[in-house]
Amino acid sequence: MPAPLTFIGLHYWAGSGREFQQVAGLLAPEYTLLAPDLTGFGEAAPPTIISDYSVDAYADQVAHFIAEKGIERYVLVGHSMGGKIALALAARQPSGLAGVALLSPSPPSPEPMTDEDRMASMRAYGKLAEAEKTLQKITARPLPEAIRQQILLDNMQSTRLAWDAWLLHGSREDISARMVLVEVPCTILAGDQDNVMSPSVHGLETLPLLPTGTHLEIISGAGHLLPYDAPEEVASLLRAFADKL
Template sequence: MTLKKYNFNYCLNRNDNKPIIIFLHGFIGNIHEFDEAIKLLSEDFSYLTLDLPGHGKTEVLGDYEYYKMESVAQGIINLLDKLKIDKCHLIGYSMGGRLALYLTLYFPEHFIKVALESASPGLAIEVERLERVRRDAQIARKLSRSIIQTDFAAFLSNWYNQPIFGYIKNHPEYDRMVESRLQNNPQELDKSLRFMGTGCQPSLWEKLECNTIPMLLLVGEYDQKFISINTEMAKICEFTQIKIISNAGHNIHFENTLAFVENIKKFLSVAS
């Protein structure tokens, strides 16, 4: 569907007027990020999945401005309007979680409940933002040089060596996940990281106290960095609860799908 500067690749599955969940994948993910979790949720919910700009088959028809969080968020709101989705639940993972938090704080009228998996409000301190921009630019350059698939595969192997991912490489489905990641275009991922990375996005820390939407923060027990971040978020952000999921690092819905689904079902089924 073409909406101004985006040609979104999406899938909307309506299930007997069941409430809709929109799923936002993480960096290097795609429309299939939550497939296993959706299989376990599909009896009780409808769902909308999509490739975020820079990922999968979604096309950005404008300049670099349209890879930025503010523009992507508005594009998603426009998509919801076109699909006549007035209100829905929202789930976002990592980069998709940062985007989901932005949507929650700036467009709260569209969302019933929100679950953020391994997400953050960005960086509050200017020096930290500049350093993160510098680091992300280095990573983006490596992506842009991944001309052949073996280069991209080597990049992904290094990416998942990061401590936040815990023991993800030991997962029996790790190779399948990497194969899905390899369907992305590294040159497009380069743009996404440069313009919607943690250092580039607007800091949402000061706006957290304005939250009015019930929110669930999910973090993996091996992801100490995001346990710390989300603990601080929960202190500031009203209507928010935090759950630490066992046997998982940063990518909870992949490493411990059952626990992820159980927590999502419980959270979404409880009356506000």
Template sequence: MITLATSVFGIVLCKGEIIKTSVHGPTGKISYKDEGFGGMPVVFIHSFGGNVSHWEEIKEKLIPNRRVVRIELRGHGDSEFPKDGDYRISSMAQDLATVVNLLGLQRFVLVGHSMGGSVALQYAGENPSRVAGLVLVDSNGDPKKLPEAVRNQIKNTLYSDAYVQTTEAYWEQLLANSKPEIKERLMGELTRAPKDTVIKITSELLDYDPNHSLKRYVGPKLAIVTPENDDQFALHRLHLGFPHTVVTNAGHWLQLDQPEEFRNILETFLQKF
């Protein structure tokens, strides 16, 4: 194995293929993996508390024919926590922009899960000509559909002594339909997330307005959701609406619970490109 490092980014090479890299983003190191060759590139963005491993099984099926880039947003995986504590969706979209610009990806399919879906949507709205297709995986809907008083109550609860009880109950809800081994894995990852990060990201998601980006990005879109995320607040029902597919017998991390079904849906969408 050959290791290269510079003041700008580090690269790990294995058998001539880049498999692990990092770049200095707006507020610190952003880590990502770049694998495979050929076809329209696919860029994956994980959920809150996630990392590149959440796409591992899907990636293995794609890289024989496609270039796959998986990015770890600030404060996740091997990426550094932002020095200024900035977790705005628009700022995390700059982490994504930093990586794709470094790699020279002029056009690609963008796949984002949950919080990563909001980040992907934000980037697509800011750079519509570069996103060939957008896949939103059980992503957050429009929080502004909730009364401001309710959103503020959630934020206040996170700052209270009920923080642990509130967050763990919410994560249990998201994982209620997950396979036992997936639930155990993800609860371990989620409960290790720093309290300050959880509060800041949750607050940003509660205030994020997806409508501007939905109007700006008019390219091909697909939502892959669980039944619990197929309601009137869902992204695929906002603005002009767009196609969606429901995956059952899965928790919020449906790509981990039902990887084959998820892969089949995604590959059908990718056939357009």
């Protein structure tokens, strides 16, 4: 009998593992979802050198987390920035990896972001008014006030080094050549109201590089922050994906 399946949630840039709390609640008790805070975000301890914020350094952190927890069989659930990290780890073909679910992922190729947007994001660091504007842009459905406050807090808690490192380096990394090494089943979920990365980006930049049979599922009326905007749909799709493994 195979070991029980655990979902490992990897959060978005300027977020934290807390974004997966609702989805985890909906998957329980059948499945466990664990979501660490990635270095420089949430409650994670910030390192002091820029190389610790590379996509591979984050993949190392996730691999260490999985080993530390003694998880034998798992699906990586990568959201946005976390999607690129999930793919980097999957390309290593780690033991126990059963599948990869990508939620509005940053593509394996450099993320499509204009220099103007990159500079605007760098200037927005640590400003609550800018965090409010970002929240409006990346969600499409009305959210409870407690959830809105959580998203804003995560944004404001991000460290400067982690913030800038992703904008200047991580988002620009190109790991597409490694995608031939991803051999486990994959699925992609995207919101049709995503103002950060439209579903067409996933169809053009990510889907063609993943194993044959990978599906791109579109969630109607959802924005970029799928675990907040559409927790029920995300949990349902994750459950359906797991059932096929």
